[in-house]
Amino acid sequence: xxxxxxxYQRKFQSENQKALVNFLYTHSYLINRLEGFFKSYGITRQQxxxxxxxxxxxxxxxQLSLIKVRMLDKMSxxxxxxxxxxxxxxxxxxxxxxxxxxxAISISPKGLKLLESADQGIVEFYKLFDNxxxxxxTTLNNLLDRLRGGLK
Numbered sequence: 001x002x003x004x005x006x007x008y009q010r011k012f013q014s015e016n017q018k019a020l021v022n023f024l025y026t027h028s029y030l031i032n033r034l035e036g037f038f039k040s041y042g043i044t045r046q047q048x049x050x051x052x053x054x055x056x057x058x059x060x061x062x063q064l065s066l067i068k069v070r071m072l073d074k075m076s077x078x079x080x081x082x083x084x085x086x087x088x089x090x091x092x093x094x095x096x097x098x099x100x101x102x103x104a105i106s107i108s109p110k111g112l113k114l115l116e117s118a119d120q121g122i123v124e125f126y127k128l129f130d131n132x133x134x135x136x137x138t139t140l141n142n143l144l145d146r147l148r149g150g151l152k
Contacts, residue, residue: 006025050078089111
């Protein structure tokens, strides 16, 4: 459905304004669907992101600083997310013997199992892009990269 029909707006001031509104509307649409999905696993999308970061480092561990750098949502409080995941038994924290300030964070077997289960459902979200060709997807990704580059 066209944006104008979705939000009941007949006209935009410019294509730039329409693009921004369309981007924000689409972002909200995707986030709402993802949050509902993750809620069924008892986690948030930010917690899922941290678990995926940790799975990528498996069997090793990482410092909180690496998690912060790699998180998709830069406004998240990574230390609070890590603590909540620890309380759920999805990750493990271990203090470095040589540097008491350093904490090694790793995904637990329970966290790996949760991700394995959720991965099957995440594939369904990829299908949202099935109505685009591979060429269109490449163009979309390139345009989004360029958009972010113009905002810095």
